[in-house]
Amino acid sequence: MTQSDTLRRIVLMLPALVAILLLVGAPLGLMGWVSLLEKGTTAGVDWGSAPSIGNYQRLVWEEDFDGTLILNTNYLVIFLRSVLQAAVTTLLCLMLGLPVALWMASLSPTGRAVMLLLVTIPFWTNLLVRNYAWLIILREGGWLGMAVDALWPFGPVQLLYNDVAVAIGLTYSFLPFMVLPVYSVFEKFDWRLVEAAHDLGATRARALRRVILPVAMPGILAGSLLVFIPCLGAFVTPALLGGGKTLMLGNVIQMQFGPSRNWPFGAAISVVLLAVMLLAMTALALWRNRRSA
Amino acid sequence: MNIRRFPLTREISLFVLAYLYLPVFVLIAYSFNANRTATVWTHASLDWYVRILNNPSIRAATWNSLVLAISAATAATVIALLAALATRRAFPGRNASETILRLPLILPEIVVAVATLILFVAVGIELGLGAMILAHTVFCIPFAYLPIRARLDGMSGTYEEAAQDLYANRFRTFRRVTMPLLWPGVLAGFTLAFVTSLDDFLTSFFLSGPGTTTLPVYIFSAIRAGITPEINAISTVMLVISILLVSLSFALTRLRR
Amino acid sequence: MAETNTVTIRGVSKAFGRGDAAVRVLHDVSVDIARQEFFTLLGPSGCGKTTLLRLVAGFEIADSGSIRIEGQDVTHAPPFRRPVNTVFQNYALFPHLTVEQNVAFSLEEQRLPRDQIRQRVGEALEMVRMQTYARRRPSDLSGGQQQRVALARALAPRPKLLLLDEPLSALDLKLRKEMQIELKQLQAEAGITFLFVTHDQEEALALSDRVAVMQGGRILQMGPPREIYEAPTHRFVADFIGDINLLDGEATGGGVRVAGGQTLPVQVSRPGPVTLAIRPERARLVAAGTGVMDATLVHSAYLGTATLHKLQLASGGDFLIRQSDPVQAAPEKGSRVGIALPTDALQVLQE
Numbered sequence: 020m021t022q023s024d025t026l027r028r029i030v031l032m033l034p035a036l037v038a039i040l041l042l043v044g045a046p047l048g049l050m051g052w053v054s055l056l057e058k059g060t061t062a063g064v065d066w067g068s069a070p071s072i073g074n075y076q077r078l079v080w081e082e083d084f085d086g087t088l089i090l091n092t093n094y095l096v097i098f099l100r101s102v103l104q105a106a107v108t109t110l111l112c113l114m115l116g117l118p119v120a121l122w123m124a125s126l127s128p129t130g131r132a133v134m135l136l137l138v139t140i141p142f143w144t145n146l147l148v149r150n151y152a153w154l155i156i157l158r159e160g161g162w163l164g165m166a167v168d169a170l171w172p173f174g175p176v177q178l179l180y181n182d183v184a185v186a187i188g189l190t191y192s193f194l195p196f197m198v199l200p201v202y203s204v205f206e207k208f209d210w211r212l213v214e215a216a217h218d219l220g221a222t223r224a225r226a227l228r229r230v231i232l233p234v235a236m237p238g239i240l241a242g243s244l245l246v247f248i249p250c251l252g253a254f255v256t257p258a259l260l261g262g263g264k265t266l267m268l269g270n271v272i273q274m275q276f277g278p279s280r281n282w283p284f285g286a287a288i289s290v291v292l293l294a295v296m297l298l299a300m301t302a303l304a305l306w307r308n309r310r311s312a
Numbered sequence: 313m314n315i316r317r318f319p320l321t322r323e324i325s326l327f328v329l330a331y332l333y334l335p336v337f338v339l340i341a342y343s344f345n346a347n348r349t350a351t352v353w354t355h356a357s358l359d360w361y362v363r364i365l366n367n368p369s370i371r372a373a374t375w376n377s378l379v380l381a382i383s384a385a386t387a388a389t390v391i392a393l394l395a396a397l398a399t400r401r402a403f404p405g406r407n408a409s410e411t412i413l414r415l416p417l418i419l420p421e422i423v424v425a426v427a428t429l430i431l432f433v434a435v436g437i438e439l440g441l442g443a444m445i446l447a448h449t450v451f452c453i454p455f456a457y458l459p460i461r462a463r464l465d466g467m468s469g470t471y472e473e474a475a476q477d478l479y480a481n482r483f484r485t486f487r488r489v490t491m492p493l494l495w496p497g498v499l500a501g502f503t504l505a506f507v508t509s510l511d512d513f514l515t516s517f518f519l520s521g522p523g524t525t526t527l528p529v530y531i532f533s534a535i536r537a538g539i540t541p542e543i544n545a546i547s548t549v550m551l552v553i554s555i556l557l558v559s560l561s562f563a564l565t566r567l568r569r
Numbered sequence: 570m571a572e573t574n575t576v577t578i579r580g581v582s583k584a585f586g587r588g589d590a591a592v593r594v595l596h597d598v599s600v601d602i603a604r605q606e607f608f609t610l611l612g613p614s615g616c617g618k619t620t621l622l623r624l625v626a627g628f629e630i631a632d633s634g635s636i637r638i639e640g641q642d643v644t645h646a647p648p649f650r651r652p653v654n655t656v657f658q659n660y661a662l663f664p665h666l667t668v669e670q671n672v673a674f675s676l677e678e679q680r681l682p683r684d685q686i687r688q689r690v691g692e693a694l695e696m697v698r699m700q701t702y703a704r705r706r707p708s709d710l711s712g713g714q715q716q717r718v719a720l721a722r723a724l725a726p727r728p729k730l731l732l733l734d735e736p737l738s739a740l741d742l743k744l745r746k747e748m749q750i751e752l753k754q755l756q757a758e759a760g761i762t763f764l765f766v767t768h769d770q771e772e773a774l775a776l777s778d779r780v781a782v783m784q785g786g787r788i789l790q791m792g793p794p795r796e797i798y799e800a801p802t803h804r805f806v807a808d809f810i811g812d813i814n815l816l817d818g819e820a821t822g823g824g825v826r827v828a829g830g831q832t833l834p835v836q837v838s839r840p841g842p843v844t845l846a847i848r849p850e851r852a853r854l855v856a857a858g859t860g861v862m863d864a865t866l867v868h869s870a871y872l873g874t875a876t877l878h879k880l881q882l883a884s885g886g887d888f889l890i891r892q893s894d895p896v897q898a899a900p901e902k903g904s905r906v907g908i909a910l911p912t913d914a915l916q917v918l919q920e
């Protein structure tokens with residue numbers, strides 16, 4: 020490797036780096052700054068206002084008439100709901116995704132390729148459209164609604180616009196993110212380890228718990244992160260299936276940039292979202308380091 | 313006993329496949345339903361497809377989406393190709409470069425979208441098609457990058473050494489050997505970038521100015537206004553396009569030299 | 570003065586990696602290769618043969634030292650500016666081009682006129698007897714055929730020097746023997762200098778005008794095959810090439826005293842422990858008490874062209890004798906025999 024080779028590679032890299040730094044790095048930096056400003060009267064931001072952490076305080080406290088701060092749980096509830104929804108979705112994805120990955124690994128090469136394609140296709144199809152499909156199924160008068168009504172004797176059931184509908188939609192949206200990394204671990208898995216475990220008298224269940232799951236752990240954690248992070252910032256699913264009743268962070272952010280026109284406050288919520296994401300990633304990295312150490 | 317088979321995994325997998333695909337099939341079925349209320353099945357018809365063909369808003373949105381996806385995917389593919397050629401071999405800063413390339417994949421889209429909105433407004437970039445092309449290009453880069461890099465990784469460097477040995481300079485080597493061997497990866501990358509851009513809703517939602525709605529943004533506002541069979545039809549069209557293109561990209565990556 | 574060497578390598582060193590992780594792969598290597606010589610780098614896997622070849626081809630740049638080809642300094646020149654072509658270990662035929670297009674590649678890069686390209690491609694393919702495969706793709710060819718195309722492709726531009734990195738190692742034994750002969754003929758016909766790399770000592774001895782034996786990034790010995798074989802200067806060279814018997818001894822004023830045997834009249838520059846080497850076919854089996862030392866016959870194997878005797882020395886070590894005399898009844902297994910060592914066949918080794 021020569022100096023000119025290094026230079027050539029850096030030059031080739033430049034367009035990508037400049038594009039990403041200018042259109043991802045710079046916006047995020049600016050957003051951090053805006054989160055400290057005040058909202059403008061006409062535009063979204065009052066660029067001349069003095070920076071303060073007021074927007075972050077507003078997430079938890081609100082000013083009373085006489086200027087004392089009282090606890091405001093509105094945003095806390097939404098925050099907790101988002102984290103909880105993301106956690107529940109991650110768990111559901113794991114409960115469904117792990118068996119799928121395990122089963123895929125037991126198939127013939129052709130079977131694997133077909134399953135891989137089948138699991139990947141939803142990932143590439145329009146998220147909005149796929150959530151809309153659930154809207155059709157779950158709505159009042161839809162065929163699932165009618166079926167449930169027929170079986171359920173205590174009056175009409177509302178399938179749509181609640182936390183369960185959102186959880187169904189989120190799990191549906193992000194399931195491939197769990198299956199793929201877990202499967203990639205099983206694909207490389209040395210099944211003789213399981214044979215050895217059986218040989219040593221382990222039952223199927225114990226072989227699963229003591230041999231397969233530990234080996235699959237890196238995939239499970241990677242998948243969990245890949246589900247958790249986009250869930251936390253989900254907008255489409257709660258907007259369509261939550262019907263504005265069960266708001267998540269993404270919806271609140273959108274409201275600040277849409278109808279409320281309070282960009283600095285929206286920026287502050289976005290920063291909080293990023294912080295939670297970083298926290299989750301750091302936790303994972305620490306866990307990985309501890310394991311490899 | 314097959315040690316790889318675990319009880320219930322097959323049943324759960326079939327359930328998951330149904331879970332993933334049933335809604336899609338329901339949507340497609342409804343798109344062919346003649347009944348206006350969209351819940352009662354009367355008989356099959358292509359009415360709604362004819363309707364969307366003649367709907368000027370949908371035609372405009374489709375046009376915008378195509379221009380956007382082609383521009384963004386082209387730009388992203390070129391940028392990703394250069395980046396993949398750079399990161400193919402070690403150089404100081406390769407790891408940092410690869411992390412930065414992955415950024416658009418990891419960050420929650422809504423956060424990047426609103427942050428871009430703030431930046432564009434702050435520096436005076438007008439919202440609309442141009443703004444969307446810029447933003448889409450960036451999040452398409454990693455999608456174009458991955459298949460190109462995978463192709464390069466599977467490609468022995470000796471072909472290029474052989475070309476240089478046979479008196480082709482770096483540029484000629486790239487044109488006569490690297491590119492011909494790489495093109496399935498480049499095409500796969502372009503296809504994935506195209507699909508990603510075509511399907512994007514959130515970024516376009518925040519950056520589309522008045523009069524430049526894309527198809528997903530149009531669909532979203534249409535759903536807000538009430539479910540109609542037209543939405544089913546246009547959604548079906550989008551689904552089918554995505555599935556076809558992704559399958560194409562898959563086939564390309566599996567293409568032998 | 571006109572240059573008589575095709576290649577002049579002077580004091581070349583090369584390390585991979587940086588800082589503490591750097592591994593020195595070549596240590597101060599110097600080689601001269603004469604015009605039209607068949608020169609071979611021989612050594613075990615990992616000794617740096619490929620690296621040296623890649624330095625000459627221009628795929629790597631030396632950390633220090635210089636490389637000249639036909640008198641021209643190419644130490645820092647890129648591969649496409651060196652009058653050198655390579656036959657790669659796995660052939661590296663362009664999979665998207667036909668045989669013909671592969672062979673024409675370099676001629677097109679050199680901007681030769683069309684009809685000349687066609688003629689040269691025809692000649693090159695004819696030389697390796699592959700004319701009938703001109704329109705095929707490399708993937709349709711067998712290993713041996715790909716090998717020929719790779720040769721034709723490298724010879725088409727008529728380079729001053731052809732580099733071959735274990736070109737025959739992917740072929741099966743029979744084909745390898747055939748190709749060896751063909752290679753040698755081709756080299757004589759084309760009159761091109763060959764720099765050949767192999768880890769197969771038989772191949773090296775059979776083909777080369779001169780051989781350089783490498784170990785750990787250094788050239789230990791360089792010379793014609795006969796000299797390398799019969800007069801190895803290093804224990805490693807002696808051991809690496811063919812079977813050899815090694816005897817520990819003590820150098821004194823009058824010669825070398827072999828452990829448990831006589832003093833042999835071998836000239837050694839300074840006294841001290843030395844190792845003597847002798848090829849199994851140069852030692853002879855004689856009656857006990859009449860040779861340099863006595864040993865016990867462990868085993869005799871009739872090989873058709875010769876008989877291989879395995880003896881055990883008093884020191885416990887093994888000793889091989891390959892006797893090709895017209896059949897002479899071998900002594901009984903377990904009997905005492907003598908070993909005769911012609912002085913001119915003895916080689917004093919450095920470690």
Ligand SMILES: Nc1ncnc2c1ncn2[C@@H]1O[C@H](COP(=O)(O)OP(=O)(O)O)[C@@H](O)[C@H]1O
Nearest residue numbers: 585586594612613614615616617618619620621
């Ligand atoms: N590009 C490289 N980076 C790091 N080490 C290398 C590289 N190329 C070769 N080496 C190392 O240099 C040594 C010599 O390699 P090589 O020249 O290929 O040996 P040979 O051809 O004799 O088998 C080996 O230990 C190999 O691992």
Ligand SMILES: [Mg+2]
Nearest residue numbers: 615618619620
């Ligand atoms: Mg080698």
